[in-house]
Amino acid sequence: MQVKVKDVMTRDVAGVNAETPFKDIAELMIKRGVSAVPVVDDQGRVSGVVSEADLLRKEEFRERYYREGYRPPLRARLRHRLDLLGGDPAVRALGDSAGELMTTPAVTVSSDTSVVSAARLMNRHGVRRLPVVDGHGRLAGIVSRHDLLKVFVRPDEEIAREIAEDIVERNLWTDTSNIEVTVRDGVVTVGGTIPERSSADIAIRLIRRVNGVVDVVNRLCWDWDDLRQQRWVSS
Known part of the structure; x- marks a missing residue:
C-alpha cells in the first residue's frame, strides 16, 4: 500500500x-x-x-x-x-x-x-x-x-501483514511457501528458500518499497540461479 x-x-x-x-x-x-x-x-x-x-x-x-x-x-x-x-x-x-x-x-x-x-x-x-x-x-x-x-511508526504487525498479503502471496509468481518474514522496529528480516534467484531479488525490491520499512535483512536462499544462466546464455 x-x-x-x-x-x-x-x-x-x-x-x-x-x-x-x-x-x-x-x-x-x-x-x-x-x-x-x-x-x-x-x-x-x-x-x-x-x-x-x-x-x-x-x-x-x-x-x-x-x-x-x-x-x-x-x-x-x-x-x-x-x-x-x-x-x-x-x-x-x-x-x-x-x-x-x-x-x-x-x-x-x-x-x-x-x-x-x-x-x-x-x-x-x-x-x-x-x-x-x-x-x-x-x-x-x-x-x-x-x-x-x-x-515510519506503523506497527510491525501491520508491516508484516502487508508484506505477507500484498507481496509474498500476490506479487511473486512462484512457490513462496518456504519464505519467512519477521519485522522488528521496522527492520524486515526475510529468510527461507525460494525456487529462483530472480524471484528473490524481486521480493527484496518490493519489500524495500513498503511504507514503514526502515531496512531489510536478506537471508533468502534459492534453488536455481536463473540470473546466472541467463547471463551465460546471452554471452
Missing part, C-alpha cells in the same frame, strides 16, 4: 488572506503551533505561504534596510541572495501584511501525491510543510515533515 498525502495531512488548516496584518499572522502561528500559514485568495486558491522565517526576516533586516549600519550574519546574507528567487527580500522585509511578506509562488501538492514524492519536494525546496490543493488550486489541507514521519 502506497501511503498518500491525503492519508497523513492535516485538514483543519489555518489560512490567511493577503490583507492579514503581520501581528495577526504571528498570533495565529503561536496559537496553532505552526511554523507557516498558506495565503489564499477569495476563491480559496493558494497564492503564497508566510513562514516564521518570513516574519523574522522583517526584524532581522530591519536595521539594514533602514541604513543603521547593521550587517547580518553570513548565513542571513546567503539566504538573502537565495530569497531573490521568491521576490525581493528588501521589499518583503518591509511588508506589513501577508501579501507583502509571503513567499510566492507557493510549493504545493495534491492529496493523491505519495508521501515519498512530498518528502522529496520538501527537500528540494528546503521547506518544512506543503499546502495541499485540489484540482482547482484551492486549499484542502497541509502536510508537514512531522506528518510524513507517521509512515
Whole structure:
C-alpha cells in the first residue's frame, strides 16, 4: 500500500488572506503551533505561504534596510541572495501584511501525491510543510515533515501483514511457501528458500518499497540461479 498525502495531512488548516496584518499572522502561528500559514485568495486558491522565517526576516533586516549600519550574519546574507528567487527580500522585509511578506509562488501538492514524492519536494525546496490543493488550486489541507514521519511508526504487525498479503502471496509468481518474514522496529528480516534467484531479488525490491520499512535483512536462499544462466546464455 502506497501511503498518500491525503492519508497523513492535516485538514483543519489555518489560512490567511493577503490583507492579514503581520501581528495577526504571528498570533495565529503561536496559537496553532505552526511554523507557516498558506495565503489564499477569495476563491480559496493558494497564492503564497508566510513562514516564521518570513516574519523574522522583517526584524532581522530591519536595521539594514533602514541604513543603521547593521550587517547580518553570513548565513542571513546567503539566504538573502537565495530569497531573490521568491521576490525581493528588501521589499518583503518591509511588508506589513501577508501579501507583502509571503513567499510566492507557493510549493504545493495534491492529496493523491505519495508521501515519498512530498518528502522529496520538501527537500528540494528546503521547506518544512506543503499546502495541499485540489484540482482547482484551492486549499484542502497541509502536510508537514512531522506528518510524513507517521509512515515510519506503523506497527510491525501491520508491516508484516502487508508484506505477507500484498507481496509474498500476490506479487511473486512462484512457490513462496518456504519464505519467512519477521519485522522488528521496522527492520524486515526475510529468510527461507525460494525456487529462483530472480524471484528473490524481486521480493527484496518490493519489500524495500513498503511504507514503514526502515531496512531489510536478506537471508533468502534459492534453488536455481536463473540470473546466472541467463547471463551465460546471452554471452
